[in-house]
Amino acid sequence: MYNYVVRRVGFMAVTLFFVTLIAFAVTNILPGDVALLILGPNATEQSLEALQSQLGLNRPLYVQYIDWVVGLIQGNMGESLRFGEPVAQLIAERLPRSLMLAFAATFIAVVLSVPLGVYAAINQNEAPDVTASMFAFVGISMPIFLWGLVFILVFAVWLNLFPTGGYVSPSEDLVGSLTRLALPAGAMGFALTAYIMRMTRSSMLEVLSEEYINLARAKGMSQRVIVLRHALKNAIIPVITVIAFQFSYAFGGVVVLEEVFFWPGIGKLTLTAIQSRDIPLIQGCIVVVALIYMFSNFAADLLYAYFDPRIRYGGDD
Amino acid sequence: MSAHTTATESEQSDGPLLDVRGLKTEFRTDSGPIVASNEVSFSLDRGETMGLVGESGAGKSVTARSVMRLIDSPGEITGGQVVFNGEDLLQKSDAEMRDIRGNRIAMIPQDPMSSLNPVMTVGEQIIETIRRHQDVSKSEARELAIESMDDVGIPDAAERIDDYPHEFSGGMRQRVLVAIGFSCEPDLIIADEPTTALDVTTQAKILDLLNEMQEREGTAVLMITHNLGVVAQTCDHVGVMYAGNLVETAELGDLFARPRHPYTRALIDSIPEVDTDYDELPTLDGAMPDLGSLPSGCNFAPRCPHATEACRTGGDPTLDSVGDTTSRAACIHADSLDLSESTVPEVGVGRSDIDRSGEPLFEVHNLKKYFSAGDGVFGNVHLSFGDGGLPTIERRYVKAVDDVSFDVYPGETVGLVGESGCGKSTVARTALRLLEPTEGEVFFEGQPLHELGSTEVRSLRREMQMIFQDPQSSLNPRKTVGQIVGRAMEKHDIATGEEKRERVGDLLERVGLSRNAASKYPHEFSGGQQQRVAIAHALAVEPKLIVCDEPVSALDVSVQAQILNLLNEIQADENISYLFISHNIGVIRHICDRVAVMYLGKIAEFGNIDDVFSPPFHPYTESLLSAVPHANPNRETDRILLEGSVPSPINPPSGCPFQTRCPKKIGDVCETEFPELEAMDQSGHFISCHLSEAEMSERESFITPPKRTETNAADSD
Known part of the structure; x- marks a missing residue:
């Protein structure tokens, strides 16, 4: 277990190194001079140069990179050109909102899809299975933002159950915050359900045909015990990967959905940063989103170890 | 109905414990129903052991599962009665059946590796059975579980109860399965190939354990097996399907x-x-x-x-x-036929004498193959903290093959035998350079294979072919048999066009298939026929050496015999040499001229087949041979049961690799000094052991004079 965790952390460090490298390279290779962007097209050669040296842009690239990375490690991500505020502060403000949305969506998806997948598997090729599969396919066959619009139309406009969008901090108004969270999280969760459900179903089917399930039946165990105690704990292991992947995907989907629901999260921030060529902010957003991806996968790896004793006890001797 | 009342009734009824009458189980398929168990009737008394034998697909497992009503859709029990303790199980409700399963009738399944739930501790799996059927508290159930683990010979049961299945060896897992089976003191145990997945020395121990448990508990056993040796050692009566x-x-x-x-x-x-x-x-x-x-x-x-x-x-x-x-x-001529005589030819061979005066065809000197044990943080590099507290770096290896030497002469079959993990397959793969050897020399017709470049090795492959255990995965499913066999000829410029087609046809006939098999795909053939195709494919390039890696292990005995005969015939005709790898001692005995017995990557004993099967014995050879169950109920062998299991090849024992389990261990010398292979006589019989020749010769030969000696053998025992 110790080795396992150490190795995963090692992989994360290496991945992070490449992410910073790419984030830095891409934003520096892209056309457009930061100084020019700040000062506008009418700036003089001299003032441009002065600003460049002030920002350190005339130093060799590797020095700039090292500088940036050292800053990152210290929690200093530079200053946003557009907002004139520290990037770290901008992100710190918006990240929790996006995380809240992504977590809520993943939670809704898991709560819906795992029981559905199990139910479909134990009724293989019968009505419940077919219905659940159809439901899942409908969910997966439309892009997330479209589900957002459908949810707004049905639950906000027609049924008038929830507000159409906006964000309220849960610390200010918990109920208001949750009612505003409901629609975007529901739409995204619904879209994520399909894949997790299909995976749960096929994983359950595989496990249910294992010899140890046969033996459990031969021991006189009831169907309920067999499904919940013997099968699910085995079947959930591959599903965890999918859930982690879907969480990352939800985080990506956030960009569009935040637009639709006026949700001031990291997605909207990234979009603004790109539109305004706010290079420090773009870099900051890339690194943070990459970190989220990595941590969700790391969490999946740890969950594996929790569910699978062969990993937990393997490799540390 | 509670478990308790069933148990009381069982003591009252006087009929047979289990009476199966006209049991019929069918499976619905797209092409109509298939009757997997057809009007099967038999009965079994209390405490008795009945064997159910037959080849794969004969219906023995379906019959046994039908008794427990564990038939899954699309299967269905469509007729008959299963009378158990005087009651027809087919009339019971599902809930009543669940009270009987695991309680009055328990099952011991075949494969210890896949039959235990990997995410539950073995304790949980035993305890849940006990608590399902007995009204005991959690802690009482735990005590009972520890007791049952003790009963089946799992050492340190109280500590090991919280371990997971993967922390146990195959033999120990099978013991756990036996413990689960006996945990509620059932009246009947259905043992479905309980030892098929085990090595022969482990099999012997598990069979002994089953016999012992059965005698102690007075349990009846329905033993399903394809192995007549197991039947002969364990059963009172037998049904053949x-x-x-x-x-x-x-x-x-x-x-x-x-x-x-x-x-x-x-x-x-x-x-x-x-x-x-x-x-x-x-x-x-x-x-x-x-x-x-x-x-x-x-x-x-x-x-x-x-x-x-x-x-x-x-x-x-x-x-x-x-x-x-x-x-x-079930034979209309049963009354008139006299089948008491074996159809085996009366006189034993005539093993053809191998001329070993010339150069060997294939020579292996001091071959080593180490795999890196890549389980640490940095692959196979491990930090170990010595006495001084300073970390030292060491690389760790699995020594799969460790200093192995042997040779194969033209027309000869040399066997490599040993239990799983002994390195026999790795020897073959490394010798052919399918794996890169770590060290050592390999010569083919005097050419140093270990020095050749990959293109030269590839052209030499024409002379050295390989046949694998599973023909289904070694034959390309998208090519016809003709293409598979023909391609090898083209690749090595042996024949093309019409000539090629002609030769493919000849070859297919040679291996006992029809010429038009060429246009079919591998999946259209049975396992035995697929192995024939694999043999034809190997023969297509006219090799001098064929490496056969467990070629008959996946086949039923009647088909196995066909393939072994075919290999022998081909050898006689073409003077081909075989390097034959098998865990099956009987097969090795039948087909090999010389044999190397391997243990933990090393050769323990090497020599002519008759010499290896006769004294002096390496202690490992002796226990291995003694553990083979004979398909002859009159023959009692004094079996040597080995303690423990094979040590890890990452940390092999010091000195002699077998010393940790050797029943004849002398003392310190075995722990400190590796015994070199030593010649026993002039015939090339080598043993790697510190014992004296006399000490290794205490047991009689495992070979008895040729067939028809069953009665004699029994007398002399």
Whole structure:
């Protein structure tokens, strides 16, 4: 277990190194001079140069990179050109909102899809299975933002159950915050359900045909015990990967959905940063989103170890 | 109904414990129903052991599962009665059945590796069975579970109860399964191939354990197996199944001495026995018919040497008593046929003498193959903290093959035998440079294979072919048999076009297939036929050496005999050499001229087959040979049961690799000094052991004079 965790952390460090490298390279290779962007097209050669040296842009690239990375490690991500505020502060403000949305969506998806997948598997090729599969396919066959619009139309406009969008901090108004969270999280969760459900179903089917399930039946165990105690704990292991992947995907989907629901999260921030060529902010957003991806996968790896004793006890001797 | 009342009733009823009457189990398929278990009737008394034997697909497992009503859709029990303790189980509700399963009737499944739930501790899996059927508290159940682990010989049961299945060896897991089976003191245990997945020395221990548990608890056992050796060692009476039918039932002794059904005779004869020599195994042509298209008469008639017109047209015969014996047979000629004589030729070989005066065809010197043990943070590099507290870096290896030398002469078959993990397959793969050797020299016809570049090795591959255990995965499923066999000829410029087609046809006939097999795909053939295709493919390039890696292990005995005979014939005709890898001692004994017994990557003993099977013995060889169950109920072998399991090849024991388990260990010398292979005589018999020749010669030879000595052997024991 110790080795396992150490190795995963090692992989994360290496991945992070490449992410910073790419984030830095891409934003520096892209056309457009930061100084020019700040000062506008009418700036003089001299003032441009002065600003460049002030920002350190005339130093060799590797020095700039090292500088940036050292800053990152210290929690200093530079200053946003557009907002004139520290990037770290901008992100710190918006990240929790996006995380809240992504977590809520993943939670809704898991709560819906795992029981559905199990139910479909134990009724293989019968009505419940077919219905659940159809439901899942409908969910997966439309892009997330479209589900957002459908949810707004049905639950906000027609049924008038929830507000159409906006964000309220849960610390200010918990109920208001949750009612505003409901629609975007529901739409995204619904879209994520399909894949997790299909995976749960096929994983359950595989496990249910294992010899140890046969033996459990031969021991006189009831169907309920067999499904919940013997099968699910085995079947959930591959599903965890999918859930982690879907969480990352939800985080990506956030960009569009935040637009639709006026949700001031990291997605909207990234979009603004790109539109305004706010290079420090773009870099900051890339690194943070990459970190989220990595941590969700790391969490999946740890969950594996929790569910699978062969990993937990393997490799540390 | 509670477990308790069932148990009381069981003591009251006086009929047989289990009486199966006309049991019929069908499977719905797209092409109509298939009868997997057809009107099967047998009975089993309390405390008795009945064997159910037959080849794969004969219906023995389906029958056993039907008894427990564990048949999954699309299967269905469509007729008959399963009377257990005087009550018909087929009339019980599902809930009542669940109270019986694991409680009155328990199952011991085949594969210890896949039959335990990997995410639950073994304790949880035993305890849940106990708590399901007995009204005990959690802690009482835990005590009972520890007790049952103790009973089946799991050391330190109280500590190991919270371990997970993967922390146990295969043999220990099988013990856990036995513990689960006996945990509620059932009346009947259904053991479904309980030792098939185990090595022979472990198998011997598990069979002993089963016998012991059964005697202690007075449990009846229904033993399902394809291994007549296991039957002969454990059963009181036997049922033989063929194509869904029970074709013979008999007392154990009668079954072997006077079989009443021709299939039983053939089954017994086709097993290569450790203790006998024969030129050719008697075989049955063909294979068991597909259950979807059974012949119109007796199912066995197409393969039966005694079949008459009446057999082919008269409908499937029913199982009837034979004369005034206790045997029953489903054969219309059962009364008149005398099958007590084996059809095995009376005189043993004539093993052809191998001329070893010239150069060997294939030579391996000091071959080593280490795999890196890549389980640490940095792959196989491990930090270890020594006494001084300073970390030292060491690389760790799995020494799969450690200093192995042998040679193969033209026309000779050299066997590599040993239990799983001993490195026998790695030797073959490394010697052929399918794996890169870590160290050592390999010569083929004097050419140093270990020095050649990859292109030169590839052209030498023409001379050295390989046949694998599983033909299904070694034959390309998208190519026809003709393409598979023909491509090898093209690749090595042996023949093209019309000539190629002609030769492919000849080859297919040579291996016992028809010429038009060339246009079919591998999946259209049975396992035995696929192995024939694999042999044709190997022969296509006219090799001098064929490495056979467990080529018959996946086949049923009657088909196994066909393939072994074919390999022998081809060798006689073409003077090919074989390097033959198998865990099956009987097969090795039958086909090899010389054999190397391997243990933990090293050769423990090497020599002519008769020398290895006769004293002096390496202690490992001795225990290995003694553990083989003989398909002869009269033969009692004094078995040596090894303690523990094979040590990890990452940390092999110091000195002699076998010292940790050796029943004849002398002392310190075994722990400190590796015993070099030492010549026992002039015939090339080598043993790696510190014992003196006299000490290794205490046991008699495992070879008895040729066949028809069953009674003699029994007398002399």
